[in-house]
Amino acid sequence: MAYEVLKPVADVAVAHIQLLHPQCIGNSIRVHSDHNGFPDLDGVQIALVCLRENRNDRNHLGEKLTFTEIRRAFYELFPGNWNTIIADLGDIDKGETVEDTYFAVRTLSEVLIKQQIIPVFLGGSQDLVYPLYRAYDNLDQMVNLVNVDSRFDMGDSTQPIDNISYVGKIIVDQPYNLFNYSNLGYQTYFNPQEEIDLMDRLYFDAYRLGNVTASLSSVEPVMRDADIVAIDMGAIKSSELSYKYSKMPNGFDGKEICAIARYAGISDKVSCFGIFEYKNDTQEETAAMLVAQILWYFIEGVNFRASENMDIEKGNFLTYQVPIDNEVLTFYKSDKTERWWIEIPFISGLNNKLKRRTLLPCTYQEYLDACNQSIPERWFKARKKNEI
Template sequence: MNFNFLSPVTDAVLAHNELLSMQALGRKLKIHSSQNGIPDLEGVSIAIVGVLENRNDVNYIGEEFQLNEIRKSFYALFPGSWNTTIADLGDINRGESVEDTYFALKTTVSILIQKKIIPVILGGSQDLTYAIYRAYDNLMPMVNIVNVDSRFDLGDSAKPIKNNSFIGKVILDEPYNLFNYATIGYQTYFNSQEEIDLMERLYFEAYRLGEISNDITLAEPAMRDANLVSIDLGSVKASEVSLKQRLSPNGLDGKEICAISRYAGISNKVSAFGIFEYKPSYDDEVTAMLVAQMLWYFIEGVNCRIKDDNFLDDINHQKFTTLADTEQLVFYKSTKTGRWWVEIPFLSNVNNKLKKHTLLPCTHKDYIDACNGKIPARWYKAYQKNSL
């Protein structure tokens, strides 16, 4: 198994781990150490991988960073009532070039997903999401990405990839595997009108910070449909993080970003999860602890996964048909979890790559709206995308 890109967790973190309670998370992980090498991945469900790459940050001025404080904070937490085995595989160091780092990350993620292990990536700049997306090239025909971010990161795709333009590369670079892109927590004043218009034209989803803060459950259906979830720590408001991490007085608070991480974990589809734009500083404890708690909630979510999306068996769901505008909409409600889906009518002349996207996660409110004659926005966008 080719994991020779990975360097072990540092001795300083391991020494700190030895002092923790036997019940702490750090004592229950399978850890890649210089002494014992890469652990056996038999039975592992989740693998943490650090990536020490930030050279494509638009503000990069030569600084390096490490993830030791995040690991110390995470190891010191206590696990929930979990039945998953977690490994910490250490870090991918920066390569000769950024492309070398991308290749190492893409290869590592691809191997883990094929082994049915969820890679949890802790990273520098968010352009690393592009390399994770490319890991799916030979694994599945279409990929859904959710980006928790104050910006869309579409950028100018004609220019070299940066952490504020990587989604432009995802959309335009072959092979074209992106089916849906959703941004959660965007702030309008950080995005040009051209980018906002482009999101509309491509029928991508965008949830403003205000919408999410008013109703955090809006994030759940988007997460339920996601394969890859990427979180930019810049989406968190300044009061929640340490000095170097402060980007905006407005943003998601600690509770909201942890709830979103849990939604990502609960989703049966999410097979890769990443937290990016970590910038250590001397007063680092609070950001490191926030990232550790986000990891905890993601893992908690994974442990709460319930297979409720098999609609072949009538016992597991209720079916509701309603008329909204001139469209007949068919909704399904899982009797196990109470989660809702809506059917997208299948267009016979459409690319069959989209066959598996005929059922779209939605909310109970979407059903209520449809009963009142209002077509749900998620349904409309998916329908339009299938018609293109």
């Protein structure tokens, strides 16, 4: 059983619940504990799992991870007007090898996703995104990965995997399930030019930190198309975390990273969410509370999902056709939420990655740009990826 790898939540975190207000999250969440055993997952929509694995962190010095401070901070928050049922399934400890940990993470993720439970992971080094991605191998779908990070994390795919090269492994390792990779918040001086060029050649999406913070709403259509969303704590500026040894003067502030997490939660498509590169620190209270609030905003988003029917023939859409160059772009506007999509056509005779026509989330501004004879860049990239 995939659940056998899960260790109960530490007693000190469970005991903290007894001190909390009856309406706090800690008194409504289903907790895997030594005293009560493994929780009933019937009706659960979100499952929290902490990953103690960090051996593939390039700067690993043998330190051990604990998540008690995050749990205590999260448990003491009050829920919003939610009907979402949450479970804390405990921790996955380090396996005998890193590959053993990967196997446990992949197996658990696949089981939860098949049960339509969203796994929310707290880690650990970000190479753990690799087994999350591999969990989709048996789910018969292409995968869109969104990484909120100051770096692309492509690295050298010919070298052993680590926390800044796992995306390279995702791209080159079979089976090839990756359709799109999007980076939100990259900082140019942290990325070699060859990785920036590779992002362009593969038609992946990259959004600089300044562009995202100038218009946070631009995150929404990117998240709406994501299956996996991973946040690297290194994307957050150090002053927001009070980490003694961190060195990130630039990055997202607390309000911005929480808004990004809420956009991820609202997406009907996101089926796996993770926050990685958490560090235990003697001054970790601020960092732990920020992680707890990021979790809160993701769950808030999930609670307010629109659950739109994305079937073109059956959904309630207004259709707009825009002639541009030698193309006719087809846009759809939802009657329910007034959100916009653009169709990526299925082209017969090509080895399409997508086996049917599909909808790409977009913005109203992209529709207006198309009316002014400007092809949306994300549509162009998505079509090119489909034809590779």
